[in-house]
Amino acid sequence: MAHQWTLLEKVLSVLGPFEELTRKVSSSDAMAADVIAAVTVLHRFLTRETDEDHGIKAMKGTLAAAVRMRFTDVEENPLYSIATLLDPRYKHRFFSSTTTAANAKEMLNFELLRLPGDKQEDHDLNEPPSKKARSDQPTTSLDSMFDEIADEQASASVGRAAVGSSVELETYLGEAAILREDKPLQYWMVNKVRFPNLAKVACRYLSAPCTRVDSERLFSSVSHTVNESRNRLTADHAEMILFITKNLPLTFPKTA
Secondary structure, eight states: OHHHHHHHHHHHHHHHHHHHHHHHHTSTTOBTTHHHHHHHHHHHHHHOOOGGGTTTHHHHHHHHHHHHHHTTTGGGOHHHHHHHHHOTTTTTTTSSSHHHHHHHHHHHHHHHHTSTTOOOOOOOOOOOOOOOOOOOSOOOTTHHHHHHHHHHTTTOOOOOOOSTHHHHHHHHHHSOOOOTTSOHHHHHHHHTTTSHHHHHHHHHHTTSBSSSHHHHHHHHTHHHHSSGGGTTOOHHHHHHHHHHHHHHHHHSOOOO
């Protein structure tokens, strides 16, 4: 019986990160950029051998194979690849190889070339990157693995280009990543003067949600708006109310 309880504890330790990442990617502020990083961290967690693997090694191998199979093409998808590059928390550090990172950079360069009036403007791109501040947020079982992967790839090069918007891209990728607790869109609001072309593409790709969970939540909330007491609302008015309900907190965030 004691052996069975020990085995169950090990199973929980393996399944815990799945729950943790599921909650994160299902949150209202999750982005498409979170997918590749989550898959990379989860795969490393499942393939790393530890002294506690006795009895669950086959389980971890099966889960790792399932993750590879389900997300085998995720780094070839421009939505996820470009979004990951333009997320200042991740950049090129969470791709599975330098080849896939370079391919993602080519996709992004193609998007930059498609921008109307792409010109090299005289912005100060050489400001020193901000130092990472120590976070007071509580750490979780995967936080150290996120930091480990980011530190390994911090100095990795994904190729260089010479002119135009690529100068912005090289400067951006060469700077330190921001903390995972920081907000990527706020970063681009601050740095859109330094990286005007990247900021335009970032607003488009980082606006894509990570999953459809939050959309489903919003659809479910219709029942709180259209009910027996308000059954004569038109579809247009109900849509307006839902829009205000969803976006008002973004305009006027709660203060502590």
